[in-house]
Amino acid sequence: MKLVAATKVRRAQEAVVNGRPFSETLVEVLYNINEQLQTEEIDVPLTKVRPMKKVALVVCTGDRGLCGGFNNNIIKKAEERIAELKDLGLDYTIISVGKKGNSYFLRRPYIPVDRFLEGGSLPNAKETQAIADDAFSLFISEEVDKVELLYTKFVSLVKSEPMIHTLLPLSPRNNSNHRFLVISILEQKC
Incomplete structure (x- = not known):
């Protein structure tokens, strides 16, 4: 083995x-x-910077457990970002991608989730298009003023780092x- x-x-x-x-x-x-x-x-429209009132967080987690802190670290980072947004007086919504994130946010109904998306270990074009369409439509319709991606960056086999990057607006x-x-x-x- x-x-x-x-x-x-x-x-x-x-x-x-x-x-x-x-x-x-x-x-x-x-x-x-x-x-x-x-x-x-x-x-x-994707480059238009507006005063921030609401932020969409695209939280990408895995579909399985038993992978150390992979899922826990990204969920913890999402919770930290949510707390920062609340402290700034900003509203937020979540686009949850992955079974572990979906189950976490389903157990917490006080966290607003715009959409739950699941996919296999390697997302296909249709699944990634659904994520992009949702983020794009929220931004273009001005429901949100910023879209941030929370994901885990591979460092080595035993280490990964949770990251936050702004997707929209493009700057x-x-x-x-x-x-x-x-x-x-x-x-x-x-």
Whole structure:
């Protein structure tokens, strides 16, 4: 069993390393598009910065347990962010992605959840489109003024860090964060 587990870990790490050139190129293309939109006089609703009244938190957890603090750390980070938003007097809503997060928020009806989404270990295009559509529609309809993504960044086999990144509005000053965010998410899914 140890041999099988070691082989799976090696294959997963190889997939991450082999996928990096693709993800870096994709991020570079997205970065350049966003930069071009910022420099031209085009009215793009995704770049419109509004006074913050309500924030949508997209909380990404796993579907299974027995993975150390993977799910607990991201849920704890979400709770911390919720407390920060309350202290600032801002309203919030949650888009929960993953079975562990869904079950956590279902047990806490006082936390407003816009949508519960579940998917397999590797989300397909349809599942990721549902997440993007929900976040996009909340932002464009001005129900929320900011969309933040909470996810777990892979550091090593024994360590991962919960991260928060702003997805919307897109900003030219924060593009380096978007670059590392997309690379991290693509590496996680490989």
